[in-house]
Amino acid sequence: MTQPLQPLLHDSVVVLTAPSQAWSTADGTVDGRGIHGFYHSDLRVLGGIGLTIDGALPEHIATGSPDAATAVFTSLARAIDDHTADPRVRIDRTRQVVAGSLAETITVRNALAEPVHPTIEVALRADFSPMQVVKAGLSGSEHPIAAIATSDGVTFTSGVVTATVVAPASEVAVDDVSATLTWSAEIPARSAATFSWRIEVDDPTAVVAGAEPSPDWASFTAATGDSRLAAWLQRAVADLQALRMSTTDRPEDVFLAAGAPWFFTLFGRDSIWAARMLLPLGTDIAASTLRVLASMQGTQTVNETAEQPGKIMHELRPAALTIPGEGVVLPPLYYGTVDATALWITLLHDAWKWGMPASEVEALLPHLEAALAWMRDYGDSDGDGFLEYVDTTGHGLANQGWKDSGDSIQWLDGTLADGPIALCEVQAYAYEAAVGGAELLEAFGREGADAWRAWAADLKERFAASFWIDDPAGAYPAIALDSAKRKVDTVTSNIGHLLGTGILTAEQSALVARRLAGPELNSGYGLRTMSSASGGYWPLSYHGGSVWAHDTAIVVSGLARDGHTAEAEALASGLLAAADGFDYRMPELHSGDAATDTATPIPYPAACRPQAWSAAAAVAVLGARLGLRADAQAGTLDVAPVPGVGTMAVSGLRFAGEPVAISVDDAGAVTRS
Template sequence: MHRDRQPFLDDQVIVLRAPTQFWSDRSGDAGHAADPRAAAIHGLYHGDVRVLHEVTLTADGERPEWISVARDGASVTTFTGVLRHLDGTGADPRVRIDRTRETQADALIERIVITSARDVAVRTTIAVDLRPDFAPMQDVKAGIRRSYEWASQQTGDRIAWASGPTTATLRATDAAPRATEAGAVVEWNVELPPHGSVALEWRVALADASAVVAGASGAPAWRDLAVASGDSRLARWVTAAVSDLDALRMTSKLAPGEEFLAAGAPWFFTLFGRDSLWAARFLLPVSTAPALSTLRVLAAAQGTRIDPQTAEQPGKIMHELRAAELDLPGEGVTLPPLYFGTIDATPLWVCLLYDAWKWGAGEADIRSLLPNLEAALGWMRDYGDSDHDGFLEYVDSTGHGLANQGWKDSGDSIQWRDGTLAEGPIALCEVQAYAYEAAVHGAELLEHFERPGAPEWRAWAARIKERFADAFWVDDPEGGRYPAVALDADKRRVNTLTSNIGHLLGTGILDAHEEREVADRLLSPRLDSGFGLRTMSTDSAGYWPLSYHGGSVWTHDTAIAITGLVRAGLGDRAESLVEGLLRAAERFEFRMPELHSGDSARDTTVPAPYPAACRPQAWSAAAAVAVLAARLGLRPDGGELVAEPAPGAGVIRVSGLQVRGRAFEVLAADDHAEATGLDGLNPR
């Protein structure tokens, strides 16, 4: 086995309810996969610790022959197998085993049912072998394997394991776990009556005394959302996505009781400013509740002082929250527990506040966040523009923080067309668009709520728009032009064609002609793979379809471009991108990963997975709702819901949509839609 390599995830099975998750192969066993790269991710995790690395089920010392996996939402999966060594004569398997695994926020439960179709009684011994390792998540992610200290204590019919602040307690029905040097074994001597069945169960209760986040309780705000469509792929994607989003709901000690969406499994069961903001923004057509709670959580941690080590500045919105320092082995990155190294979360916070208001969030809810709005706008003016050139830019001043602090935050994500890495401070094109939109919409909020400053922010926005038009555009070797991905430290245009330009659409920083030019580039085969937008164009020296940010496809990134095209009045041009994501969703069984390869649909019927991609991930899942809303052309209009479906959208029926707390159902057919509110029919 190669050491120190990030585990592959794509073909493995996850059952999750944040902050708990279990990864296994398709048998349900963990730690015994034929491919050691796959087994590296296996196990039961709670928070940022892998509690169990190996879990193996046997019958009379033999592993069952597993034949199917059936997922029931994000938190429950049933593995079905047969026990052919217990069969009588004949070809049919006569004894089957079903193991149903359920994750809860603080527990794992596995129910095992053995069923016999034989005419005689059958005896067997079922054993489950469990082996802890208490590995830190950052070691698992880096592919590091070593021994970790943990303690075991048996009390009656329970075994408790502990390492640091993390504890796990094992118990079983009708069996007493037996401690072993490696962990524990649960064993049942089973007698199956003729044509009968026996049910067994074991469970592990989990706790982390140091946790700064926890699982959310209750039903999700989007519980009434239901979709039926002539194109079943869209309905299936949305259905799978909202189940995953439910399992990713969390709360934080920053603002107890306020929910946010954890960024993704397995690595990011915590609060990320940018990720949580985009996911909540995508969900606005179904509820403003996730947006408001996310805004409040992030407001609770908003910067109040200058601290270069954490990148905190007054008014700044944080990037990442952990219980302890995060050290990424081999990457030279060490992040403090509360880290502010992000350039885009602050303007995106303002954008979400405005959009939540437009979708009907209560005036009192918005009013309570106005001081945070003013602080966020102030950060853009006073700190975001560190060199006072009129643009927001970033640079890591510590030497151990994130080198890139936009959404493409890998070390090689911002590069020139010839593959040379750009040097910071870096001013990303999309961040200027977020800042423009935040200033314009922030001004509208200030004016509406009779707060000072609206004219100044409109003037600030006008200046950044004018400067953007002068500073960012580059000539396209194939004709026309497009915005550079960024300006470098010398204010040179970093000339790579990237998907970042899709984030400019609909923000107002471009005029109508410029938006059409951007649309032309997005829909060219250099960026449009047929399975979504590539992050970097195929004619760039650094392009590679399996590069994290240099040619792969990110679902949320494509969804932002789709939404932007609709906002820009170019909805008819978004349909090829929608179709591309639906093709990809089908390949990934409608649980879209963090990213997939930039392979062309002209060359293959399915895109290759990026094997270490998170799956599920919050903004990839929430993108399903954004794509649904774009295909239907949904937008709020006062207390009404407007639906203007894209040409060729087909038949779609959606219930569970909301504007100002009022429920709507939309029926679209033949490019026409009717939005039905509680008080009658409103054709649009």
């Protein structure tokens, strides 16, 4: 028996507006294989969408993508054409996905001197497989499927979910879970005709909903001397607009879905990092992300869900998430993350610095105090002064930092480290959170600032004593401490997250910067998650040698904040080379193969795209190149461009609620308006 395999994504076309998405082959066919289908929330509603003209498949010649929500599939219908060399019957099939709906228009263009009489057929097949089943390489609805013909289409139902197809002027034939829409047409000479259908889904079990695009983001423009950055920014912002969503309980609070197709929902860590990177475009997404996460902040200790008082959640699903073959079963609201709580605090602090209204910040201060207390009282589960994690259920996530795959924390020889695990970057997040939290408490006249500064100072001292490893090539921080408090010695990108947090001395920061810039970590297409000299390194390993755009962007920002501009620029240039290779839609991750060995970046074939923090990485790179430093309390937005990066003209940035335009000339002189 063939073992089921997770679908690959790299060569499929996606059209999306959260929380709906459609995946197909390059010609628009949805054949039910792999990822292909039309999805709403976490359900594949349609597993088949096929188009024929007079019973033949059109011959595909091009696919266009004017925006994230739209694709245009262009093909030829030579079976009804004449026999000359020039094709004169063309099909333009436009597919658009908005929240809860997919619509297609099929335009047949006839350039012949006589009419054509094609029969246009669209074959639909209902599926209703849960996303987790699709990801496991399986199929099948949890409920029987019914298909009922209507006066102008068909209605599919499965359980409480209803999908209504409307196809004006078509003939509809229903067979079991399938339906065929047929138009018998006459296309006059040198003319065109359009046929359309749409499907709308009603899923009362959905926990997420669509959100309107941001008008502030729509006003953002960037022209740069490096055209790759401008192209990446344009594509990234368009994708981010399509990833905006809310929960059904709080429709007013918008956040960014982590990524399509697997993570099309609220993820604490992912949504926080994306909002943090996007602060130069305004504080609205940060403020609403903070609020929605605060509304779910832990209030009690529940072992099964990993909830604890003050803790920020990890992910939200409409039902329990089962990962077949891995023994993982996560509850619908799951708190198994060690870093989201500290990151929530740093987002609140940074949003305040970028001008989040004081009243909105103040409303979240009780949640800030609870989050700080979680770091001290629960995050440090064994009282050693470090934040660590361990899954106590036996079916939760074994690793609970951002590298959450089961094999991500390794010793240099490739063997796995035993938990509880204290990750190096989590200590840095906690340090930065304690310092930033203290500043907020003091600014708003609340108690505890001095105690949290003292807590941070103690953490910094303990970190320096416990995490550093001597090495002939220069000392470096361990990725983690294991259950016996031993230093796990693999060199990884995690150490780059320490930069800019304040947990390192200037000398330590320089050692880390030098290590990151070396060829074992810098692939030329971004930062490898694991050094190529490590025993467990593999360029197509999810967390053991691949490159993640957001990971590299975090490190670029940290390098810039600590003054290591040459190293920051080297890694940023690698990301731009990768972005160019992926047509500026950066995937979740890509291979760690060196740029010296391959002319274009090699895809990680199961990577999500678009991914919120991969898209937001473009704005982080822009911020690092401009040298942006915001302090709304002092009324200053400092701009210190990296020398030699060329001209830039950026408008639609926002500081303290007001639009800002910045221009940089060839000499590095800055003009603001």
